[in-house]
Amino acid sequence: MMTLDQIRALVADxxxxxxxxxxxxxxxxVVLVNQVGHxxxxxxxxxxxxxxxxLAAKSLNYKGDFHPNLAAVIELIHTATxxxxxxxxxxxxxxxxxxxxxxxxxxxSVLVGDYLYSRSFQMMVEVGEMRVMEVxxxxxxxxxxxxxxxxxxxxxxxVDEASYYQVIERKTAILFAAATQLAAILAGxxxxxxxxxxxYGLQLGNAFQLIDDALDYAADTQELGKNVGDxxxxxxxxxxxIYAMQHASESDAKMIRQAIEQGxxxxxxxxLQVIEQTGAIEYTYQAAEQAVAKAISALEPLxxxxxxxxxxxxxxxxxxxxx
Numbered sequence: 001m002m003t004l005d006q007i008r009a010l011v012a013d014x015x016x017x018x019x020x021x022x023x024x025x026x027x028x029x030v031v032l033v034n035q036v037g038h039x040x041x042x043x044x045x046x047x048x049x050x051x052x053x054x055l056a057a058k059s060l061n062y063k064g065d066f067h068p069n070l071a072a073v074i075e076l077i078h079t080a081t082x083x084x085x086x087x088x089x090x091x092x093x094x095x096x097x098x099x100x101x102x103x104x105x106x107x108x109s110v111l112v113g114d115y116l117y118s119r120s121f122q123m124m125v126e127v128g129e130m131r132v133m134e135v136x137x138x139x140x141x142x143x144x145x146x147x148x149x150x151x152x153x154x155x156x157x158x159v160d161e162a163s164y165y166q167v168i169e170r171k172t173a174i175l176f177a178a179a180t181q182l183a184a185i186l187a188g189x190x191x192x193x194x195x196x197x198x199x200y201g202l203q204l205g206n207a208f209q210l211i212d213d214a215l216d217y218a219a220d221t222q223e224l225g226k227n228v229g230d231x232x233x234x235x236x237x238x239x240x241x242i243y244a245m246q247h248a249s250e251s252d253a254k255m256i257r258q259a260i261e262q263g264x265x266x267x268x269x270x271x272l273q274v275i276e277q278t279g280a281i282e283y284t285y286q287a288a289e290q291a292v293a294k295a296i297s298a299l300e301p302l303x304x305x306x307x308x309x310x311x312x313x314x315x316x317x318x319x320x321x322x323x
Contacts, residue, residue: 021072056183059307083113146170155235157257173205203295210288213238235263
């Protein structure tokens with residue numbers, strides 16, 4: 001299995017072009033836009049979503065030059081959601097350093113997030129492909145709806161698994177799905193391949209969020225790059241908590257319910273013990289493994305080449321994340 005560095009090397013030139021487009025299109029004559037935009041982009045991250053688009057395009061032998069542009073669009077949309085998320089969640093740590101809202105304030109983060117959204121739409125128009133516009137406009141709308149759904153679920157201990165999956169699919173997975181589907185649209189492939197790539201992205205995105213939610217209770221702050229227990233502090237009923245409540249004793253389930261209702265970390269240690277005793281982390285990892293298996297299966301219609309193998313390996317590597 002390839003490492004992430006080896007996978008990135010397969011599309012190194014396109015990856016560099018994508019990063020340069022991101023930097024170029026962040027430029028504004030408004031100083032604060034430059035400061036906030038470059039601060040969050042410089043925070044790094046794996047650039048996983050744009051890399052998926054680049055690999056998918058290569059796997060289909062796409063010969064055009066719009067894929068770095070759309071990869072940059074995907075990353076700018078993702079960055080905009082991060083700016084807005086951190087304000088909504090009142091987060092102060094991301095990727096091991098202060099969030100943009102902690103550095104520049106909520107107003108600046110929200111407004112620059114809006115700027116990045118509008119910039120991404122300017123860029124997608126330049127491709128001149130209506131189906132690209134259709135997918136990305138639908139995706140950004142679904143992401144926003146997912147955020148609202150998650151907000152409605154905060155402090156609600158009665159959220160079930162179906163409601164949880166509805167949130168993560170719309171809030172997280174759909175942007176992965178758009179990235180891989182856009183490669184198929186650019187390459188003009190069959191509907192079978194396009195649907196397969198979209199399903200791959202959707203299932204990989206689900207797995208990515210499942211692992212993220214598991215790590216919130218199984219990692220440490222330095223590894224995770226954000227504060228462990230943030231989800232519980234915000235009263236978010238994620239899968240580890242949902243499962244633990246269903247399989248804990250009546251008193252322990254009541255403790256978790258109250259923690260979700262009230263937010264905060266007063267009983268964090270006791271709740272971590274319940275999560276461990278009920279096997280909630282293992283259950284969440286198993287769910288992620290099932291999603292990865294579905295993602296890999298969805299790639300079957302694609303031609304066999306090193307880029308398809310890289311997509312398979314990315315799915316498998318997602319299960320080994322510690323941050």
